[in-house]
Amino acid sequence: MSFTYKYARPAVTVDCAVFAIDFEKENLKVLLIRRGEEPFLNHWALPGGFVHTDESLIEAAHRELQEETGLTSIYLEQLYTYGNVDRDPRERVISVAWFALVNLEGRLLEARTDAVDAAWFSLDELPSLAFDHGRILSEATERLRGKLKYKPVGFELLPELFTLSQLQRLYEIILDTSFDKRNFRKKLQKLDVLIETDEIQKDVSHRAARLYRFDRDKYRDLESRGFYFEL
Amino acid sequence: MSFTYKYARPAVTVDCAVFAIDFEKENLKVLLIRRGEEPFLNHWALPGGFVHTDESLIEAAHRELQEETGLTSIYLEQLYTYGNVDRDPRERVISVAWFALVNLEGRLLEARTDAVDAAWFSLDELPSLAFDHGRILSEATERLRGKLKYKPVGFELLPELFTLSQLQRLYEIILDTSFDKRNFRKKLQKLDVLIETDEIQKDVSHRAARLYRFDRDKYRDLESRGFYFEL
DNA sequence: ACAAAAGTGTTAAATGTACACCCATGC
DNA sequence: GCATGGGTGTACATTTAACACTTTTGT
Numbered sequence: 269m270s271f272t273y274k275y276a277r278p279a280v281t282v283d284c285a286v287f288a289i290d291f292e293k294e295n296l297k298v299l300l301i302r303r304g305e306e307p308f309l310n311h312w313a314l315p316g317g318f319v320h321t322d323e324s325l326i327e328a329a330h331r332e333l334q335e336e337t338g339l340t341s342i343y344l345e346q347l348y349t350y351g352n353v354d355r356d357p358r359e360r361v362i363s364v365a366w367f368a369l370v371n372l373e374g375r376l377l378e379a380r381t382d383a384v385d386a387a388w389f390s391l392d393e394l395p396s397l398a399f400d401h402g403r404i405l406s407e408a409t410e411r412l413r414g415k416l417k418y419k420p421v422g423f424e425l426l427p428e429l430f431t432l433s434q435l436q437r438l439y440e441i442i443l444d445t446s447f448d449k450r451n452f453r454k455k456l457q458k459l460d461v462l463i464e465t466d467e468i469q470k471d472v473s474h475r476a477a478r479l480y481r482f483d484r485d486k487y488r489d490l491e492s493r494g495f496y497f498e499l
Numbered sequence: 500m501s502f503t504y505k506y507a508r509p510a511v512t513v514d515c516a517v518f519a520i521d522f523e524k525e526n527l528k529v530l531l532i533r534r535g536e537e538p539f540l541n542h543w544a545l546p547g548g549f550v551h552t553d554e555s556l557i558e559a560a561h562r563e564l565q566e567e568t569g570l571t572s573i574y575l576e577q578l579y580t581y582g583n584v585d586r587d588p589r590e591r592v593i594s595v596a597w598f599a600l601v602n603l604e605g606r607l608l609e610a611r612t613d614a615v616d617a618a619w620f621s622l623d624e625l626p627s628l629a630f631d632h633g634r635i636l637s638e639a640t641e642r643l644r645g646k647l648k649y650k651p652v653g654f655e656l657l658p659e660l661f662t663l664s665q666l667q668r669l670y671e672i673i674l675d676t677s678f679d680k681r682n683f684r685k686k687l688q689k690l691d692v693l694i695e696t697d698e699i700q701k702d703v704s705h706r707a708a709r710l711y712r713f714d715r716d717k718y719r720d721l722e723s724r725g726f727y728f729e730l
Numbered sequence: 731a732c733a734a735a736a737g738t739g740t741t742a743a744a745t746g747t748a749c750a751c752c753c754a755t756g757c
Numbered sequence: 758g759c760a761t762g763g764g765t766g767t768a769c770a771t772t773t774a775a776c777a778c779t780t781t782t783g784t
Contacts, residue, residue: 276552277508280582280593321507321591325582349580349595351511351556360552362511364580364593433762450765451747474761475754664735681738682774705734706781737780745772753764 278351278360282329283316283401285347285408286339286368288388289425289438295390296442297372298405300397301336302385307357308398314405315386316363329366336384343369343424347408355400363399367408369424416442418498420461423482431469431477432456439499459497461487509582509591513560514547514632516578516639517570517599519619520656520669526621527673528603529636531628532567533616538588539629545636546617547594560597567615574600574655578639586631594630598639600655647673649729651692654713662700662708663687670730690728692718 286299300312315336319328326344333339344366351362389395391409396402415421422438423430436452439445456462462480469476487497517530531543546567550559557575564570575597582593620626622640627633646652653669654661667683670676687693693711700707718728 278511278550278552280509280511319509319582319593321509322584324584325580325593346579348577349556351550351595353553353555362550362556362595364582431763448748449763450749453764454766455746469763472762473756475756475763477763662736679775680736681776684737685739686773700736703735704783706736706783708736731784733784734782735780736782738778739776741775743772743774745770747770748768749766751765753762755761755763757758757760 276360278362279356280319281316281361281363282319282325282332282366283314283363283404284329284333284344284366284368285314285405286333286337286342286370287408287412287425288370288372289441290372290388290390291434291437293390294437294441295392296409297388297390298394298409299337299339300387300389300395302387303398304384311398312387312389312395313398314365314401319364325364326366329364329368333368337386339368339370343421345421347404347411350400350404352400363404365404365408367412369412369421371425371427373427413443416499418496420482420487420497426482429465429467429479429481431479433477435480455499459499461490461497507591509593510587511550512547512592512594513550513556513563513597514545514594514635515560515564515575515597515599516545516636517564517568517573517601518639518643518656519601519603520672521603521619521621522665522668524621525668525672526623527640528619528621529625529640530568530570531618531620531626533618534629535615542629543618543620543626544629545596545632550595556595557597560595560599564599568617570599570601574652576652578635578642581631581635583631594635596635596639598643600643600652602656602658604658644674647730649727651713651718651728657713660696660698660710660712662710664708666711686730690730692721692728 288297288299290297299315301315303309303311303313315333317332317336319325323331325346329344333342347365347367349362349364353360355361355363394405397405412421416439422435422442425438426434432453435456436447436449440447461483463483465479465481467479469479491497519528519530521528530546532546534540534542534544546564548563550556554562556577560575561571564573578596578598580593580595584591586592586594625636628636643652647670653666653673656669657665663684666687667678667680671678692714694714696710696712698710700710722728
């Protein structure tokens with residue numbers, strides 16, 4: 269090949285901060301894997317790995333998540349690319365970090381851990397992480413909090429059908445505040461991106477709540493006309 | 500070395516979308532360079548180049564800007580990392596894109612173009628760009644517009660001392676709207692991040708306006724207490 | 731004296747915030 | 758029948774939006 273690269277090439281990896289809401293414990297969780305190799309053997313780390321030559325960055329992120337955690341078709345958004353010279357003790361490694369949102373309903377157990385040791389951690393009970401993953405995770409968390417306020421990403425953490433109280437609790441958990449129930453509902457009503465379904469909650473020992481669905485198409489439409497989601 | 504990389508490595512570059520406001524023409528400009536090599540010989544492109552092994556990504560971005568355009572110590576913020584397999588016809592190249600803001604006052608002429616052919620283009624008179632730089636630039640523009648609303652980045656496009664009308668015109672140019680002068684001033688007054696200096700505009704053929712300075716320290720302080728800039 | 735931009739307050743409308751009770755269901 | 762969360766409206770405070778004239782300076 270006539271084209272030559274003048275400098276030694278860095279390695280390129282993807283790493284993912286996968287978030288989910290634990291409604292029982294009322295907290296935000298992140299998925300970590302325990303490393304089976306040096307460096308940082310047995311340390312916890314973000315799932316991720318090297319980018320192959322024949323796949324795009326997002327494909328690499330999806331593949332690594334599938335391989336290491338069994339998760340497929342989840343919401344992924346690029347976070348930041350970390351490229352400090354010394355972030356990997358072996359050699360120069362540039363990591364394209366992603367944040368991912370999943371809804372845990374029924375997925376917690378099924379999240380296949382293959383050979384890999386994977387577990388969900390509360391953000392306030394984090395172990396120390398390999399490489400600069402602690403920093404990546406804290407920036408991912410900050411981004412999630414920021415984004416939640418002005419983009420409808422919260423729905424990615426909920427099942428397809430959800431109650432308004434679940435949605436409210438989600439916001440309260442992530443933003444660590446509390447909202448007035450009536451005002452919260454009024455606001456959502458005015459945003460006009462929820463579809464009220466005919467269905468109601470099942471198996472609860474109190475009055476069953478109505479289930480809603482997020483109207484992605486309508487949201488995209490409104491967004492393209494300059495509408496600004498904000499909660 | 501015992502560590503081996505299993506796959507062919509992609510090349511890694513940085514590319515920068517450098518913006519400035521042209522107050523005379525009342526528009527937003529971007530700095531492009533004309534390529535002196537294949538592929539895309541003679542096409543216009545974003546300034547950028549390969550990341551060296553001994554420099555971080557932001558260092559690479561600063562170095563390339565210095566080398567290709569003479570610009571130093573300017574505001575740089577990471578935009579996105581582009582890694583589609585076919586974005587460079589030669590081989591796999593991953594580009595970490597940045598957006599940069601400079602104030603043109605006195606810099607327009609002095610922007611040293613070295614051996615490279617560099618020029619400022621209006622965003623509505625863009626040539627077709629090399630690689631996927633057209634896409635990168637349009638995403639950078641979108642990001643700048645979005646960011647302007649809730650972060651005080653506009654000041655990076657102004658000289659140290661500026662008038663309130665300049666600031667307002669800047670917002671109007673980038674966001675393509677117009678604001679009421681009194682309301683705009685009231686809002687800024689309440690944000691309370693501008694320092695009113697003793698100086699006034701020079702060499703204008705009408706009443707000279709008072710000059711202001713952006714108080715970065717105060718802003719950082721307010722921000723850390725949960726204050727939310729918004730315009 | 732006139733052209734050109736600087737500077738300055740008030741009012742009405744819209745939005746956000748605080749607040750308390752009845753309802754439906756399962757046990 | 759009681760415990761648990763579901764669901765609903767109003768009044769007040771705050772914020773935003775619309776609007777026009779006087780001042781200063783250079784030519």
